[in-house]
Amino acid sequence: MAMIHRTVTVAAGSRSLVELATVKAELGITGSGSDTKLNRLILAASSMLAGPEGLNREPWLQTYLEHLPGRGGHYLILSRWPIQSVASVTRGTTDSPDTVTASDYEVAGNLWRDRLYKKTGWTLDRLGTPHDSTVTDGPLPAYNVTYTAGWVMPDLVTEWSAGASVAASAWFKSTDADEPFIFQADAVGGTTDAAEPTWPTVAAGTVTDNGITWTAYDQQLPKSVEEAAILLVAGWFSGDSSIPSGIKSEAHDGSRIEYLAPDVVTPLSAAVRALVSPYRSASF
Numbered sequence: 421m422a423m424i425h426r427t428v429t430v431a432a433g434s435r436s437l438v439e440l441a442t443v444k445a446e447l448g449i450t451g452s453g454s455d456t457k458l459n460r461l462i463l464a465a466s467s468m469l470a471g472p473e474g475l476n477r478e479p480w481l482q483t484y485l486e487h488l489p490g491r492g493g494h495y496l497i498l499s500r501w502p503i504q505s506v507a508s509v510t511r512g513t514t515d516s517p518d519t520v521t522a523s524d525y526e527v528a529g530n531l532w533r534d535r536l537y538k539k540t541g542w543t544l545d546r547l548g549t550p551h552d553s554t555v556t557d558g559p560l561p562a563y564n565v566t567y568t569a570g571w572v573m574p575d576l577v578t579e580w581s582a583g584a585s586v587a588a589s590a591w592f593k594s595t596d597a598d599e600p601f602i603f604q605a606d607a608v609g610g611t612t613d614a615a616e617p618t619w620p621t622v623a624a625g626t627v628t629d630n631g632i633t634w635t636a637y638d639q640q641l642p643k644s645v646e647e648a649a650i651l652l653v654a655g656w657f658s659g660d661s662s663i664p665s666g667i668k669s670e671a672h673d674g675s676r677i678e679y680l681a682p683d684v685v686t687p688l689s690a691a692v693r694a695l696v697s698p699y700r701s702a703s704f
Contacts, residue, residue: 430483434573437466437649446654465652473688477701481570490562492544500569501534503527507566571641584612594619603634648695
């Protein structure tokens with residue numbers, strides 16, 4: 421099997437597949453007394469859905485450095501998707517690998533953008549000498565790709581409103597619930613206008629909003645994946661489902677939850693599996 425080495429270089433800002441407010445609305449909870457427990461269950465549900473029974477990959481937006489072999493064809497398939505952007509591709513396993521010109525390839529492939537297309541093909545390179553002098557555990561494959569991929573978690577996306585303060589690189593969404601894209605602010609940010617802009621209708625399209633430049637991306641979490649997380653959390657909270665299948669404990673920002681009977685594995689329900697199956701990766 422071909423070797424793939426992958427490192428997270430910029431970690432996700434959030435790993436919660438559903439917001440606390442959304443779960444509380446589903447359960448009809450108005451107070452804050454259950455917030456701590458619900459936040460822990462949201463974390464557990466998100467972890468489970470990212471695991472082998474669910475999506476089988478990290479679904480949250482992160483930046484990776486991935487080393488993988490060239491296969492000799494037109495596509496270089498990356499392990500994380502949907503791809504938002506590619507910072508660099510180099511070929512070679514020396515301290516100074518050759519840079520592949522950005523204009524020579526493009527993000528393409530299936531609907532979820534998991535591969536790079538190169539008209540002239542990717543050289544069939546298996547293994548070579550170590551990529552750099554810091555590697556001591558053996559040779560690495562030929563291509564080295566730095567890229568950003570995944571979905572932006574719902575709690576990182578703000579609905580547009582007039583006169584809102586916008587931080588640099590913040591994620592916003594249209595007031596139209598059917599809008600397929602979400603929008604990232606430029607590296608400066610600013611304050612939104614009094615009137616909502618006419619949003620781009622194509623990925624990578626841009627629009628100016630009172631000096632803020634927004635760029636459209638297909639990084640919005642699919643509704644069915646969010647719904648799967650809601651079903652898990654609501655079921656665990658109400659006692660309709662076992663808490664939580666095959667996970668012994670979860671810890672995040674100082675909070676920790678331990679689960680009873682950690683060795684008893686209860687598969688995800690058929691409904692939850694059906695919701696996430698269209699977005700499942702073949703291998704982690």
